[in-house]
């Protein structure tokens with residue numbers, strides 16, 4: 001049961017969405033910035049509020065499999081299998097889009113990303129609106145994703161309503177996979193790693209008679225939004241993949257290599273130190289990958305606010321396994337420098 005306060009917030013959000021506004025809302029992965037899929041003004045406002053380029057498609061959020069079916073022209077057995085096993089949850093399925101999904105949402109692609117989020121507030125909001133919601137993560141383009149309502153307020157200010165339901169439980173964005181049927185079998189491509197792990201999907205897949213293979217998404221156009229840099233904090237963030245490096249050696253490397261960095265990386269401004277770095281702050285994450293995922297973005301944001309000269313994460317041998325791969329996918333993109 002949701003509290004009366006949350007119900008009121010959902011009611012206000014529903015009205016705003018009807019008026020073509022955008023609204024911040026919680027999901028179990030990260031906070032999203034929503035607009036109704038049938039509101040062109042709302043969808044356009046997502047891009048302008050985020051300062052997001054139109055080539056990066058939005059994920060459509062639904063609250064039932066029936067609703068998902070209305071967004072795709074090809075709900076197949078593979079989609080049904082994965083949806084029944086992993087929805088509601090942090091998995092986005094990319095399928096051919098139906099007519100009610102505009103080109104604005106998909107950036108002109110013939111496919112749409114669909115997800116039924118597990119968060120009860122997200123589900124209540126979608127149900128109250130009665131129409132699926134297009135929603136990217138609620139951060140300025142290229143910046144760190146929000147896992148708390150406060151993060152969304154810091155991004156967009158008071159003009160955007162945010163439904164506050166505390167911290168997101170998973171902490172990193174959904175796993176994105178594309179599903180195609182070609183030459184008598186399903187071709188699955190992992191477009192973004194997340195908390196639904198490939199081995200877990202395989203466990204389900206191997207129990208069925210469905211023929212499938214995992215393929216690389218070769219065509220860049222098919223996996224847009226996968227730029228090299230993303231989630232970036234405002235100060236230099238360094239991932240050091242060599243745990244044996246001494247602090248003095250690391251400082252020397254940073255002082256030469258940071259000076260060579262451009263001021264803008266993929267459109268995101270990085271405040272470079274003007275003098276030699278004296279003190280490096282270290283990002284500390286739990287050794288438990290579920291907890292590390294939950295805290296990684298808020299730690300990056302908290303560090304950004306403290307404005308250290310540089311922030312560094314040391315990759316350790318124990319950071320192994322699929323969930324750590326999902327986390328490192330974010331850390332490498334957030335890094336202005338990777339040191340080996």
Ligand code: TXA
Nearest residue numbers: 029031032057058111112113136137173174222224225
């Ligand atoms: O967990 C999540 O997925 C969060 C919450 C709010 O649901 N949303 C999210 O949205 O991470 P966003 O916009 O930050 O990331 C969406 C990404 C795109 O950048 C793109 O990589 C992929 O999903 N995507 C969406 N539609 C696609 C499509 N038709 N084909 C290929 N990739 C697509």
Ligand code: MG
Nearest residue numbers: 136137145173
């Ligand atoms: Mg995002």
